[in-house]
Amino acid sequence: xxPQEYQQFYDKVGKLNGWDFSHVKCVSEGVKWDFxxxxxxxxxxxxxxxxxxxxxxxxILSIAESLLLLVGIDWSSGMIETANRNAMKSGVPNVRFxxxxxxxxxxxxxxxxxxxxRHSPFCAKEIAKVLxxxxxxxxxxxxxxxxxxxxxxxxxxxxxxxxxxxLKKRYMAELSEEGFSDIQLSEYNATEYYQTDEDLIFxxxxxxxxxxxxxxxxxxxILQKFIKDHQTEKGIQTNSERxxxxxxxxGC
Numbered sequence: 543x544x545p546q547e548y549q550q551f552y553d554k555v556g557k558l559n560g561w562d563f564s565h566v567k568c569v570s571e572g573v574k575w576d577f578x579x580x581x582x583x584x585x586x587x588x589x590x591x592x593x594x595x596x597x598x599x600x601x602i603l604s605i606a607e608s609l610l611l612l613v614g615i616d617w618s619s620g621m622i623e624t625a626n627r628n629a630m631k632s633g634v635p636n637v638r639f640x641x642x643x644x645x646x647x648x649x650x651x652x653x654x655x656x657x658x659x660r661h662s663p664f665c666a667k668e669i670a671k672v673l674x675x676x677x678x679x680x681x682x683x684x685x686x687x688x689x690x691x692x693x694x695x696x697x698x699x700x701x702x703x704x705x706x707x708x709l710k711k712r713y714m715a716e717l718s719e720e721g722f723s724d725i726q727l728s729e730y731n732a733t734e735y736y737q738t739d740e741d742l743i744f745x746x747x748x749x750x751x752x753x754x755x756x757x758x759x760x761x762x763x764i765l766q767k768f769i770k771d772h773q774t775e776k777g778i779q780t781n782s783e784r785x786x787x788x789x790x791x792x793g794c
Contacts, residue, residue, distance in 0.1 A: 563748070564600045566741045570782060572732035577601075577682040577786065581658050582608040584678055584788070589655035592672060594644045595662020599625030599637070606634045609656075613649075615642040616662075647672050656680070666716040673791045679722065683709060685729070685783035689751050692780055695768040696761070700750045710785045722789035729785045735777030739769060742778050 578601045585591065589609045593602045596614030598621060606612055614637065616622050625639040642648060644659070647668045657669050659681040669679055686701040686708060693699030701709070714725055736742040743765070746755040755761060772779045 563598060563744075566744050567737035568741060568745075569735045569737070569777060570732050571735075572730060573782070574730040574732075575728065575786065577660055577680070578605050578658075580786070580788075581605060581656070581680055584680065585609050585656055590653065591656040591658065592647075592649070592654045594657065594659040594664050594669075596625060596639065597621050599628050599639055601660065603628060603632050603634050603637055606637050610636065612637045613654075614639045615644065615647075617641065617643055644668070659683075664713075666713070666720040666722070670720040670722070670791055675792060677791045679717070679789045679791065680786070681713070682784055682786045683713070685709070685731075685785055687731070687781070688783040689780050690783075691772060692746075692751060692768065695771075696752050696755075696764055699752050710787070713787060717787070717789045721792040723792070725787060725789045727785060727787055729783075731781060731783040734780050734782045735774065736780070737777045739778075742769070 581591075582605050585608055587608065587610065590611045591602070591609050591613070593612065593614040596602060596616050599614050602612045602614050614625060616625070616639075619641055622639050622641045629637055629639060644663060645665045645668065647665075649672045651671055652674045653672050655674055655677050657673055657677070657679045659669075659679075661682065661684055664681060673679065684700070686704050686706045688701075689699065693702055710727060710729075714727065717725055736745065746752050746765075752761075769778055
């Protein structure tokens with residue numbers, strides 16, 4: 543398979559999955575929490591929730607019965623199209639999806655009881671604006687050493703060259719500056735096994751793990767060597783390093 547044929551294969555993988563990450567088959571060992579399970583534990587049935595970087599919307603659709611209203615936003619029109627299709631299929635009545643920039647939230651002040659953000663940038667000032675007094679913010683983010691063996695193989699990657707811990711420290715400081723209190727941090731570094739080549743390709747094609755993945759002809763050769771070197775009985779091995787921050791607004 544030459545680079546041009548492989549590029550066509552990349553595109554085929556994306557179209558088959560429809561930007562829906564729920565189709566990616568991956569087994570994880572050592573995960574300490576499920577983010578949206580933690581969200582539901584913190585919510586009341588009467589709460590209004592905003593989910594930043596909602597993607598295809600699968601996560602908030604799955605917890606819709608735990609809240610009064612859920613609104614998911616994403617900067618990507620493709621993701622929102624997928625989310626709206628998923629919403630129609632599910633028939634869930636209390637979830638809405640909107641294309642919106644997380645750096646400029648277009649909602650009334652003090653509107654949401656809970657704001658969540660998973661693997662997406664956020665602005666602490668904007669979140670403080672839309673949260674009610676006594677509201678809760680929860681975020682799960684990708685740590686700098688996530689997918690470390692993949693980044694080492696390609697010689698580039700998301701947060702490459704950034705000191706581990708930089709992102710969590712910045713986010714915690716920004717939340718504190720905006721008046722959030724009871725800021726709590728949790729972390730884990732789990733092992734992941736992608737079940738097929740296609741599953742790993744979908745991850746790399748539709749995330750920033752390896753920027754511009756597939757545009758360099760050498761990426762194909764590097765990928766094939768990586769798969770050969772890290773193939774196990776459980777799948778293609780890498781790591782998933784995450785941190786979670788919870789914070790209340792406003793501070794005392």
